[in-house]
Amino acid sequence: MGTYARNPVEFVRGDGTRLWDSDGQEYLDFLAGVSVVQIGHCHPALVEAVTEQARRLMHVGNLFYTEPAMRLAARLSEASLGGKVFLCNSGAEAVECALKLARRHRPGGEFVVAEQGFHGRTMGALSATSQEAKQAPFAPLVPGFTAVPREDPGALAAAVSDRTAAVLLEPIQGESGIHPLSDELLHAARESCDRHGALLVFDEIQCGMGRTGDLWAWQGPGVRPDVMTLAKGLGGGLPIGACVTTAEHADTLGPGDHGSTFAGGPVIAAGANAVLEVVDDPALLTSVGEHGLRLIEGLRGLDLPARGRGLMLAFETDDAPGVARRLLLEQRLVVHATGPDTIRLLPPLTVSAAEVDEALRRIAAAVGRC
Structure with a gap:
């Protein structure tokens, strides 16, 4: 399908920071x-981990345990929020998980997002993406989303109420042109969520995994979320996503609330473990x-x-x-x-x-x- 405006280059090989056409x-x-x-x-460590795992076991599904996925979930939890992890296949899927978790936390609750944010192209994630050009062709969207200016802490605080399930933000907006949200706005989001019992969700799909010089972008301003979403750099080129919670919200979703056929597969999880080993240094x-x-x-x-x-x-x-x-x-x-x-x-x-x-x-x- 013609959904991409591709450049007239075909890449066939990569090594480190270099590509060859x-x-x-x-x-x-x-x-x-x-x-x-x-x-x-x-990267040699990633290639070795994936190759070795592919020789042993590639897929059994989530009706059973596999060591790479359990190890990855534990490492992500220990390195971040200390709760539980839902592994999935992409950033949009991680956001969908976070939205469902927030609605479980506050049934029927609403969401506050920032203007010009980007959270994905599936219907829930798209509804959180306050960009008219991306949303308009696919209306009606999922209701219950309020967008506030990304530079206005007061507007964000005013938008959060006892009806709010979650505030969803990228600490640094990526797709709209690399716009770091101010420390003041992030602190206002944390304080407003605490005041009204809403969850603070940080989308670290693009800005996480060491991209800012901290392992997680929220560590710079020192504003700890209740939930964060990961993808992109976590797999180093393999398709993966993750939704990570604090201990307080680790059991918000229960059996049957969410799922995925391929999520946390042994090969992908083995690769992500190798990436995390290199980055968390x-x-x-x-x-x-x-x-x-x-x-x-x-x-x-x-x-x-x-x-x-x-x-x-x-x-x-x-x-x-x-x-x-x-x-x-x-x-x-x-x-x-x-x-x-x-x-x-x-x-x-x-x-x-x-x-x-x-x-x-x-x-x-x-x-x-x-």
Whole structure:
């Protein structure tokens, strides 16, 4: 189906931060499959874990236990909120789980979300995605969602009431162009949820898994959610999602409330365990912060307004789609235009300082700042 506007490039091989197309041309990847290839293409630890597990057991379903899934759930819980984990196949599925959990917590409850947020394209997740162009063709949507301006803590606090099941936010909005929500707004969300007994749900699908220099984006501002959703970088290129709770809300969903045929399969879970082993490393997370600072300062040195945290960055430029196309086809640098004036940069977390500098040189050439 023609649901994607693809670029005229066919990639056939990847290694670390590099890609090669079908003509043998080499590219520097500063998109990582949209924050998916967290530890670089074909990382040896990930390849080994998946290969070894595929030789032993690939699928039995969730009527039984498998060690990789149980180990992954325990590690995610221990590294984050301390509750239980529902494993699934994508970010949208993780959000759907969080929405159902919130409705179990407060039956019939409503949701508060931020304008320009993005939470997925399934009907519940789409209803939480306050972007008219994405929602309008598929109306009527799931009712009960109220969107507030992303820069207005007062409006968010006023929108939360005793009828609210959950406030759902991305600590850093990704698809709308890398917009970190203010610490003030995140704290207002926490305080409002506590006041009214609602759940605070953070969508860390794009901004989690070390992307900001902390393992989880909420650790920077110090605002702990009740539930968080993960995907993308958790699998390092394999399809996975997770909905993680605090201990207080671990048993909100019970048998029969939710499910998935393929969720937590042994091969995918083995791969995610390997990714988590690489990412949950203080030295790597420190380097994410350092390389992110090097990149954002380099962009500003080119007189390109830049924003973001860690290696989740964006810069402003005229005709961003045209710049992204020139970077791809002329400079062999993979990036993404999120709108008419914004280029998004999401390199693998394993990127080197030399590769950051090389990307800056290619960006300078594409925007005429050499």
